[in-house]
Amino acid sequence: MGILEISHVTLRLDGRPILNDLSLDLWEGHVHAIIGPNGAGKSTLASTIMGLPGYTQYEGDILLDGESLKGIPVHERARRGITLAWQEPARFEGLPVQRFITAGAKDKTRKHAAEALETLGLEPQKYLGRSVDKTLSGGERKRVELASILAMDPRIVLMDEPDSGIDVEALEKIFEALKQLKERGVTVVLITHSLTVLDRADHAFLMCHGTLLDKGNVEKIGGYFRNKCLPCDHINRPQKEEIQ
Amino acid sequence: MSTQNVVAELLKSIGVNPDHPFGDDVARIQVHQNHVVGIHLIPGLKVEADETKDGIAAHLLVEEGAVLKKPVHICFGVLPEEGLQHIQLNIDIRQDSKASILAHCTFPNAKQVEHVMDAQITVGPRAHYAYFERHVHGPYGGVQVIPNAKIVVHEGAEFSTEFELIKGRAGTIKFDYEAECRARSILEMTARINGRENDIIVIQETAHLIGEAARGALTSHIALRDSARAEVFNTLTANAPRARGHVDCKEIVVGQAVAKAVPIVEVMHPTAHVTHEAAIGSVDSKQLQTLLARGLDEEEATDLIIEGLLSKKTAFSSTLPLS
Numbered sequence: 001m002g003i004l005e006i007s008h009v010t011l012r013l014d015g016r017p018i019l020n021d022l023s024l025d026l027w028e029g030h031v032h033a034i035i036g037p038n039g040a041g042k043s044t045l046a047s048t049i050m051g052l053p054g055y056t057q058y059e060g061d062i063l064l065d066g067e068s069l070k071g072i073p074v075h076e077r078a079r080r081g082i083t084l085a086w087q088e089p090a091r092f093e094g095l096p097v098q099r100f101i102t103a104g105a106k107d108k109t110r111k112h113a114a115e116a117l118e119t120l121g122l123e124p125q126k127y128l129g130r131s132v133d134k135t136l137s138g139g140e141r142k143r144v145e146l147a148s149i150l151a152m153d154p155r156i157v158l159m160d161e162p163d164s165g166i167d168v169e170a171l172e173k174i175f176e177a178l179k180q181l182k183e184r185g186v187t188v189v190l191i192t193h194s195l196t197v198l199d200r201a202d203h204a205f206l207m208c209h210g211t212l213l214d215k216g217n218v219e220k221i222g223g224y225f226r227n228k229c230l231p232c233d234h235i236n237r238p239q240k241e242e243i244q
Numbered sequence: 245m246s247t248q249n250v251v252a253e254l255l256k257s258i259g260v261n262p263d264h265p266f267g268d269d270v271a272r273i274q275v276h277q278n279h280v281v282g283i284h285l286i287p288g289l290k291v292e293a294d295e296t297k298d299g300i301a302a303h304l305l306v307e308e309g310a311v312l313k314k315p316v317h318i319c320f321g322v323l324p325e326e327g328l329q330h331i332q333l334n335i336d337i338r339q340d341s342k343a344s345i346l347a348h349c350t351f352p353n354a355k356q357v358e359h360v361m362d363a364q365i366t367v368g369p370r371a372h373y374a375y376f377e378r379h380v381h382g383p384y385g386g387v388q389v390i391p392n393a394k395i396v397v398h399e400g401a402e403f404s405t406e407f408e409l410i411k412g413r414a415g416t417i418k419f420d421y422e423a424e425c426r427a428r429s430i431l432e433m434t435a436r437i438n439g440r441e442n443d444i445i446v447i448q449e450t451a452h453l454i455g456e457a458a459r460g461a462l463t464s465h466i467a468l469r470d471s472a473r474a475e476v477f478n479t480l481t482a483n484a485p486r487a488r489g490h491v492d493c494k495e496i497v498v499g500q501a502v503a504k505a506v507p508i509v510e511v512m513h514p515t516a517h518v519t520h521e522a523a524i525g526s527v528d529s530k531q532l533q534t535l536l537a538r539g540l541d542e543e544e545a546t547d548l549i550i551e552g553l554l555s556k557k558t559a560f561s562s563t564l565p566l567s
């Protein structure tokens with residue numbers, strides 16, 4: 001059984017179905033990738049799983065360990081192990097990096113924060129005393145956010161475009177964090193437009209127009225990329241019978 | 245209470261161990277109500293203080309070219325529940341000198357205490373002067389803090405002043421600082437205040453950049469909970485070539501609290517430039533959602549965001565050994 005089941009979820013925003021009868025399962029301890037053109041509904045799916053304000057009125061159901069998440073607020077979902085890394089992380093004026101990283105962690109020590117930072121390739125001595133504000137570059141902030149996720153020890157991590165705005169070297173560090181999550185048995189969802197990131201997944205989903213077009217191994221789903229199926233103009237949409 | 249005990253109590257209230265207070269190289273002045281209860285000076289620093297009916301009138305002078313390595317420690321306090329303390333302060337930082345002050349204003353038991361400060365501050369040409377004032381108030385909200393300052397920052401001088409009231413109840417704060425900044429001077433004026441229950445905070449910060457290439461930054465970071473109220477009037481004028489100014493006003497409002505901000509920026513020279521940044525309202529939703537997604541509930545997340553905003557120190561105060 002999957003750790004998280006999305007079952008026939010339809011979510012309307014401004015009356016438009018952004019997620020449209022979407023069903024997919026996440027398997028425990030696996031790294032999943034979700035690809036799909038701009039506007040496919042990938043970030044919306046992440047927000048809906050997280051239960052963010054504005055994304056709670058959906059038809060269908062989302063089950064964590066077989067239990068419905070309907071009506072469960074964001075912080076409670078997080079306490080049950082679900083968390084989200086934003087494509088554009090928030091800035092917190094004046095908030096020290098250490099306080100931010102350990103905000104959701106049981107272990108609030110400097111050592112714990114330092115370890116998480118090191119995994120992301122950020123020198124603790126240089127960063128722990130700084131603030132999570134505009135003085136950090138976009139890429140640094142993204143890595144600090146991932147450090148906060150490592151520190152909280154989650155069960156399911158949704159990463160929305162972890163590679164956007166990230167240089168090659170920093171991407172290696174993000175993959176390092178990914179490896180650590182996988183070793184700990186954490187379930188990961190990588191939302192991405194990058195083949196390099198897709199390659200790190202065990203399994204992939206192709207989304208378009210709020211529905212699942214296909215799923216399977218990374219080779220197969222990556223094929224849509226390589227065949228320039230994306231951005232999807234619906235001409236190359238796989239025939240229904242091709243999707244098992 | 246003996247003078248010694250008063251000093252000990254004052255120090256304890258601000259978190260300093262009275263048995264090992266300061267080294268001989270640290271200048272200090274301690275004022276309780278209208279008595280100077282402790283004073284220690286170092287070369288380069290002169291202080292004359294007269295006790296008045298309801299406070300003191302003091303003249304503090306840093307001599308020309310003097311460099312005071314460690315911050316001068318000043319403590320103003322009223323230990324009883326009631327009282328009026330009126331401080332008249334003339335601060336004269338002579339040219340080419342360097343000095344800093346770490347001031348504490350402590351009213352730990354206040355139920356009806358009024359603390360009025362009237363200060364004249366002159367920072368001489370090319371002098372560097374940094375002032376940090378931390379308020380330690382008790383839980384009752386019975387303090388009225390009314391500081392007024394007229395400041396002149398001379399050519400090439402640097403002055404930073406910071407007011408912090410985070411622990412305890414603000415009570416009523418009305419402060420009014422006005423600075424004139426001459427050529428190539430740098431001014432930094434910062435207030436960080438935490439208001440709750442029925443606290444009232446009124447801030448008037450004004451800077452006039454009248455000299456060529458003068459720079460000024462006015463910063464007010466305020467958090468308001470319950471039915472606290474705040475009004476912030478930041479005025480920054482620039483009428484000299486290449487003057488640069490920035491106003492930063494952030495107020496986070498929670499519950500029934502009310503915040504008002506009236507920024508005035510006025511530029512009267514084509515090569516002067518003033519920017520203004522303001523955010524007034526509830527906690528930023530992206531910040532909140534990020535922390536909720538780490539498992540903090542809404543109240544914990546709000547507290548952490550406010551803690552961050554209020555702890556943003558200046559270059560000077562971040563070097564101080566403050567708890």
Ligand SMILES: Nc1ncnc2c1ncn2[C@@H]1O[C@H](COP(=O)(O)OP(=O)(O)OP(=O)(O)O)[C@@H](O)[C@H]1O
Pocket residue numbers: 013014018036037038039040041042043044045
């Ligand atoms: N609050 C909203 N109200 C109305 N429409 C919205 C809202 N949020 C998103 N949408 C629409 O939903 C669709 C899906 O958006 P979403 O951000 O989930 O796409 P995405 O797959 O993450 O795309 P990208 O690759 O560009 O990040 C888009 O057409 C978008 O315009």
Ligand SMILES: [Mg+2]
Pocket residue numbers: 042043044087160
């Ligand atoms: Mg997106």
